[in-house]
Amino acid sequence: MQYWLMKSEPDVFGIEHLTKAKRRTTAWDGVRNYQVRNMLRDEMRVGDLAFFYHSSCAIPGIAGVVKISRAGHPDHTALDPENDHYDPRSTPENPIWYMVDVTLVERFEHVISLADLRAEQALQDMLILRRGNRLSITPVSPAHWRHILKLASHIRKSDTRKRVARS
DNA sequence: GCCAACGTTGGC
DNA sequence: GCCAACGTTGGC
Numbered sequence: 001m002q003y004w005l006m007k008s009e010p011d012v013f014g015i016e017h018l019t020k021a022k023r024r025t026t027a028w029d030g031v032r033n034y035q036v037r038n039m040l041r042d043e044m045r046v047g048d049l050a051f052f053y054h055s056s057c058a059i060p061g062i063a064g065v066v067k068i069s070r071a072g073h074p075d076h077t078a079l080d081p082e083n084d085h086y087d088p089r090s091t092p093e094n095p096i097w098y099m100v101d102v103t104l105v106e107r108f109e110h111v112i113s114l115a116d117l118r119a120e121q122a123l124q125d126m127l128i129l130r131r132g133n134r135l136s137i138t139p140v141s142p143a144h145w146r147h148i149l150k151l152a153s154h155i156r157k158s159d160t161r162k163r164v165a166r167s
Numbered sequence: 168g169c170c171a172a173c174g175t176t177g178g179c
Numbered sequence: 180g181c182c183a184a185c186g187t188t189g190g191c
Contacts, residue, residue: 007176007177009177033186034186035186055176055177055178056176056177056178057177060177060178114178131178131183131184132183132184132185133176133177133184133185134175134176134177134184134185134186136176
């Protein structure tokens with residue numbers, strides 16, 4: 001079992017879209033970076049889990065958890081001249097670009113913001129926190145994964161306390 | 168194979 | 180909208 005972090009711009013496709021998608025599943029298409037292509041094609045396995053990260057938005061951060069529900073297969077959007085991600089170098093016989101399918105596992109009640117993540121000493125060496133990091137998919141260590149899930153549950157508990165205190 | 172120019176990402 | 184950082188392109 002491996003863990004990942006996958007970035008998407010919520011204005012284009014966010015976790016909100018995934019909650020409404022058929023079978024809460026979507027193809028993770030449009031990746032046009034070779035390092036990330038190699039992860040999609042060669043490394044990501046069905047059953048792996050990934051954080052769904054919102055980038056380039058008001059509150060960048062982790063919005064929930066998805067699982068890989070289909071392993072790497074050719075990204076057909078590269079073959080479609082009408083598509084924004086069209087790449088004339090890619091052909092059905094020789095596809096250059098790959099995608100996986102992801103299925104929603106959990107949407108966090110609140111996004112764990114980038115600022116929240118940066119505040120955690122235990123997460124200092126996360127790839128996502130390194131300056132200049134531009135990969136749209138990065139591996140996440142089991143220790144970091146567990147730590148972030150703990151953060152998510154703490155946020156839930158503190159919310160509960162606040163609700164109780166108010167009532 | 169080098170490297171400058173250019174395009175893109177993404178936080179702020 | 181700015182800009183740092185990085186990947187890609189293409190001339191040589």
